[in-house]
Amino acid sequence: MNKIIHIYTDGSSKGNPGPGGYGIFIETFFSNSYNRKIISQGFRYTTNNRMELLSVIVGLEKIENKKQNIVVFTDSKYIVNTVQKKWIYNWEKNNFHNKKNVDLWKRFLNLFYKHFVLFQWIKSHNYHYINDYCDRLSVEATQKKNLKIDYVYEKKL
Known part of the structure; x- marks a missing residue:
């Protein structure tokens, strides 16, 4: 049996831009085992799309x-x-000319090419328990002390 990995994600910002955060729930299925990781992080000033990505x-x-x-x-x-x-x-072919979040899209592509990744859209705030959980994680992350700095975004200001 192949290993199957599900990654549930959500990002948010209070104000856009404003304090932001992300929440991630990773579950791994392999043979008879199941593992999960929960990750969240907040940033002092960023955008919703940056946190989603x-x-x-x-x-x-x-x-x-x-x-x-x-x-x-x-x-x-x-x-x-x-x-x-x-x-x-x-x-990518056009070197991300006139696109936002180029730093993150380039970082994403390096990872995307290493795996077999499919994307599944989930309607937000629609009672999907893991998506709702990731949403809560992302919002709570914006309220933590010692928020990280989104250096690339803040440098552009």
């Missing part, structure tokens, strides 16, 4: 072995459409 990136970074079968569940049409409609390949 960073949640996917951090989730993928936690997968140590290459060429894994991964399904990413997200409520972000920004991410799902970019990948499923193959916009990302044209963006």
Whole structure:
């Protein structure tokens, strides 16, 4: 039996831009075993789309072995459409000319090419218990002390 990995993600910002955070729930199924990881982090000043994308990136970074079968569940049409409609390949070909969050999209692609990743869109705030949990994690992360700095975003200001 192959290992199957599900990564549930959500990102948020209070104000856009404003304090932001992400929440991630990773579950791994292999043979008769089941493992999970829960991750969240807050940032002092960022955007919702950056946090949505960073949640996917951090989730993928936690997968140590290459060429894994991964399904990413997200409520972000920004991410799902970019990948499923193959916009990302044209963006990359054009060196992300006039695109936002270039630093994160490049970081994402390095991880995306290492695995077999599918994206599944989930309607937000629609009583999907894991998506709702990730939403709560992302919001709570914005309220923590010692928020991280999104250096790339803040540098542009």
